Amino acid sequence: MKIKSTLAILCLFFVLSSGTNWAQEKGTIKGQITLNDKQSPENISVILKGTGLGTITDSKGNYKLKNIKTGNYTLKISAIGYITKELKISLTKGQELTQDATIIANSEELSEVLINGGKKNHFAKKENQQVSRLALKNLENPQVYTTISSELLKEQVVTNIDDALKNAPGIQPLWTSTGRGSDGAGYFSLRGFAVQPRALNGLPGISNGSLDPANIDKIEVIKGPSGTLFGSTIVSYGGLINITTKTPYERFGGEINYTTGSYGLNRVTADINTPLNEDKTVNFRINTAYHSENSFQDAGFRKALFVAPSLSYKASDRLSFLINTEFLSNEATNATMLFLTRSTPLRVNNIDELGYDNKRSYTSNNLSIKTPSFNLQGQMFYKINDSWTSQTAISKTSAKSEGYYSYLFEGTTSFPAITEGVVFARYINYQNSTTLATDIQQNFIGDFKIGNMRNRIVAGLDYFNRQIIDNGTGYIVNGRIYIGNDDLQTVNENVFGITNPAQYITTGDNGKLSKNATDALLAGATVNNSKTKQEVYSAYVSNVINFLPSLSAMASLRVDRFMNAQNGTYNQTALSPKFGMVFQPILDKVSLFANYMNGFTNVAPAEDINGTTRTPRVFNPEHADQLEFGTKLNLFGDKLYGTFNYYKIKVTDRVYNIRNSATDITYFQNGAQKNEGFEAEIIANPISGFNIVAGYSYVDANVTKGDATTVGYRPTSAGAYNTANLWASYRFQENTLKGFGIGFGGNYSGENKITHGAVTGTFTIPEYTVLNSSIFYGNDKFNLTLKIDNIANVDTYDGWSTIHPRNMRSASASFSYKF
Template sequence: MKFKSITLLCLLLTSILFSQNNKIKGYTTTQSGIPLQGVNIYLLNVNKGTQTNENGFFELTNIEDGDYTLIISSLGFKTQELSISVNNSQSLDMGTIYLYEGNEILSEVIVESERTNKFSRKKTAYVSKLPLRDIENTQVYSTITNELLESQVVINFDDALKNATGVEQLWASTGRGGDGAGYYSLRGFSVQPQLVNGLPGLTNGTINAANIERIEVLKGPSATLFGNAVSSYGGLINVVTKKPYIGTGGELSFTSGTYGLNQIIGDFNTAISEDDNLYFRLNTAYTTEQSFQDAGFRKSFFIAPSLSYKVNNRLSFSFYGEITHAEQTNPTFLFLNRAAPNVSRNLDELGYNYKLSFTSNDLTLQNPNQNYRIEMNYKLSNSWQSQTLLSKSTTSTKGYYSYLYDYGYLEGDTFSRFINKQNANTQTTDIQQNFIGDFKIGSLRNRVVFGLDYFNATSTDNGTGYAFYGNITPEGGSNGDNPFTAEVENDVYPLSTSAVDAVLASQPTNNIKSKTHISSIYVSDVVNITDRLSAMAGLRLDRFDNEGDLTTSEDDYDQTTLSPKFGIVYQPVKDQLSLFANYQNGFTNVAPQLVGDPNDGPQTLKSFDPEQANQIEFGVKTNLFGDKLNATISYYSIQVTDRVMTDPSSPFNKIQGAEQESEGFEIELNANPVIGLNIRAGYSYNDSEVTKSDNLEILNTRPLEAGAESKYNFWANYEFQEGALDNFGIGLGFNGASESFAINYASTGDFMLPGYTIANASVYHQGNKFRIGLKLNNAFNKEYYTGWSTINPQAPRTLLANISYKF
């Protein structure tokens, strides 16, 4: 008996010892094969886990025999759950596990409400074209997550951007050809959203929110990696779309609201072939809405197919498309006079009845838009991968566009309406070839991207000239007196297509086609000097070739520009606190201008150097308490030189040499202090001024595109975790800005738009598959305006109701 007991004990100890030798190991990479560091590896129901190293490798040791669920998760990527079995002292090699960028939506994956800090996803491969965590990135950027938009019942792009620190809308989307997308102020400069998944994605309308996974707002001049075609001196806006993922699931959502809003959204993901790793996702939306004014509407149909195909562990392909057909009335802003004193200096004096649209639903614009992208990723070695990207965009405008302008020729605040028939089209092609490396030279880790970029844009304009079409006064009056004739007319101008067509019949039709080509080469290297100290250096060589109007060569020109970028990051507390500084560059190619008084003979073309913008920035980033507190605090100073403007001594001459300075600071906070509570807050201050110019109209003034000096946003969302209110949630927040100049020239005087604070609230119930929510925007029915030499009324109180079903 004693011998048997000893034998049994030895067998038991042997079994335990052998079972403790079980191992699980593998690698994690992005869909394109880039190793992912810091990915969480966790065995469900067992207190055992680890994180991947800089090469994406992980290993779990001393695993007992049994069946497990292995969870692989990382911020900004879809969580994977894999069923595994370990036994007999085996080393289970999982091979390469691919993580897909996106948002967990399947019920069998981690419950979203339990994820830490749902409003913050600061790991992206787009900002630096490398998979850097925010705390090791020298650039400042704001990320607006899908979870944040869902908690706010956001149905349009403009409302989504209110969550980005330092961003303020200047113009809503006008739909007009060439530049009909919305304009926003960022760090003292205007910017439009022109980047989709890191590639050009132009539109003459507004971006559909149904396919947004997240929005990334990059701060400061960003030409080194992205060029100048899609960015501004203040930064750029990148929309990250929803992508296919492993599994089957989807969502149906319906939202209805004030002013005739109805929106239905569908999202479906499935495997076309699991054996071939071929997955398909389709997002679609149909929206109709009317204006809060007496006329105006917008309706759109949107569909976004996407496909992901993993050929093997080295090669993968992806396809993304967004197709939109929209019809709308263009918002008729009040354009203030830019060359003569304004009669009124504020809204009280103007007497503006903002409920009047000064248009009709008969006069509409159509904005068909298509964006397509193909990506091929090939793993060259454990250290290098190749990324080939192709994007094509087509955006068009057809229909009637009008604007209201105060020429100052008529008595009082009288705005003349001008209207034309738009027929414009812009097509772009962008081809990029990137080589991405992660390797060591001695003890120094290098993360490098080397790329080639070719961008082509072809624009066609076959619209008519603009015709005078009556006058209006802000309080609602109208008359037919043409300010450009000596006689006093009393003509009537009906807002109908037949009447407008009759007037436009005498207008000439444009026949303009132009092309631009940009060829670039760029490189960026992030060097880890130590595990806490890293430096970044980048350089772009950009060749701009403008063909201009294809019927003549007189407006052709080309320019070559270098754009550098530098940065440094030091982490006093590794992975939790970093101090950073950066130097970033932007530029604008300036077309030759005709100069010389035509009365003295033929005008001549004068060439200019590219404008330059240089930013110095420093600050601090945090990732504290297990990712429960993410904060970014930064100070920046942007100097713009060689700006081109009209010579004040001669309206027929252009001069170069003006300078502008824009400086300020920003604070952004994302916090998850307790389970169920997520907070997003931001504040920015910007001081912008033209510091050097021969044009005394604008010298020492704040540029109109700079918007308000102070901007702020706040949103808190709490979901109850237990008790009678389990799965119920509430959200409260506000956004606002200080007063701003609608006009600010020496000869015109100032027209001030008042500051505003807009309160919003939501309540919802989140079940396993259903979500029902209510959202109140502009809860206190605040009357407020934005503008950029314009006066643009914003929506009053609106109520939204949403129901969603996930499967």
């Protein structure tokens, strides 16, 4: 027995000794990676080429690779937005090799100039070359923009684009997605002008429905008339909404999420990334989502399937490719919208007088609309030399609408016996429309010095082609709807023409909302057969000159040639200039800026009508000019970002008409409008784990010249005078509560004059404050969030001469697992 024990001990000693010797034969590679622009060096990829071994750096840039066989290797160091560095190293037996390195920023990456993953202030992701088409930091850019990060959207359990945009000061919903052809995406008021989210990675991305946030890395709300760099196809005078999508990276990883909540919400998303070859030069990423949700109203639903594959390929240190695609299959009932009269005096002037029950949808789940869409984008980046980079981009987009679209309209029919309340007519048609768009861009981006002055310049050519094919039907009336408090007998006899009490309608709606009945009504409707085509040829240049490290100027110019294939007289040429100045009294911390910006709109031809005589009219492009100044802050080591600015936008050459009757219409092009306002934004991380996003906006807007019935009145697209947003969250950093967190915030909107004019009078949506809260727990692998929206269950509405009820109180739970 003793011999056996001795043998066992000797065997164990032999194994341990062998393991020790084996470990001693292998070596370790460690070091620290730094960035030349002093950004956080966390999450930088460090791999040994040809071995499959790799790691990422910690918050200080440190890395370590253990148990490496002796031999010669190539150490590859890479990060998005930086030039990849490869170092030849030799590892001897048992050696602990220290290999430090510094990598430098590279303007060839469009998606991200700076790495933000290691910042404590993780709601701040300001830097993006798409904003100015140049590698400018926020403090160097004389234009104002707000960035909404994907981290903020996750923390708020955001499942739609409308809720995402609530985090940007100065932007308000006008109406939600309708799904109707060519303009079915949601509309928002930005600096008092209507805008849709039509930019995807700085390129046109058209949608007829609600956008899915699953593939969003961040959203940039770029403010002011940005015609100089982006043209007129995707912007408004208030600015544009640009969505930056997620891109592949050089390691395997991903995240799976399930969200459930009120009104039948069920949502599953997946984000998976993987290298496709050993050298990790080809990387693939796919984001996908399934979404199913009902409405808080008596009818309404949305079902969607979203898939977004993307591929990156780095052919060499000079040449790289990026392909982004998105496919969305969406079916929904269109939102309830009450259109108020635009030509006669209003019968009611506010929500209380209207007496509308916002739980009523006045639609049916049998009458839905499908809005499938796709976006395909390909980009090629080629580094010509140390000073110049070429970027070639091609995008194709398709948005289709097929199904039933309806709205309620306050008609001109008079019902003298009705003493209070409003009678609406339900208009409905069958949508069958497809919008196709192609965009081709070629940009040359330079960064060089002339003498001691640094120049950053982009010069580009852009071709845009859009076709709209419409084979839908005309509108028919599918019943009348009474909203008010008159007695049942009066309503039935005077609105619905029913005198027999046994046949009285108690719902205030005599429409036929079954599919068969609606199809029978539409059988007699006219069918459209139209196809329109528009082309825009553009050239632009923008240069930022640094006279001093703290003083720079931007000068930009664009020329657009707009062509309409169906009407040769519609061809127009427009020039759009832009100037800006930035002075940094404290370099990289405080900047003072001012800008002049221009935007334009190509105005379609029209006809003056005088009895039987029709006189064609061709108009010049309409223009908007903005003057703006303010300050931007980046203080306490990225812990406080702030922007405070004042702007004034003047619109000239507006086209309007004086309509005395259907046979007496005269057009004029001397209308004008003035919008001015103040905005403030703060993104702060005052203490570790505590993050704040806050904003305030004031907008004053008036028609200053034009139709006498509108001069001096507030345009319906202006939204509320005052709005504010807030989200604050704290995640515990230590002790037993480490990983737990709470969030709280909401939105305030002042009174909103959604109809305002001398003829109609004013309809005002009341002010409201919506409060939201969440509690969450998570670590590096998983996260669980519970959230309540609209805690006080406040009635809220948006509108644009329309009334649309927004969501009531809801609860949701979200679980994510990372790998």
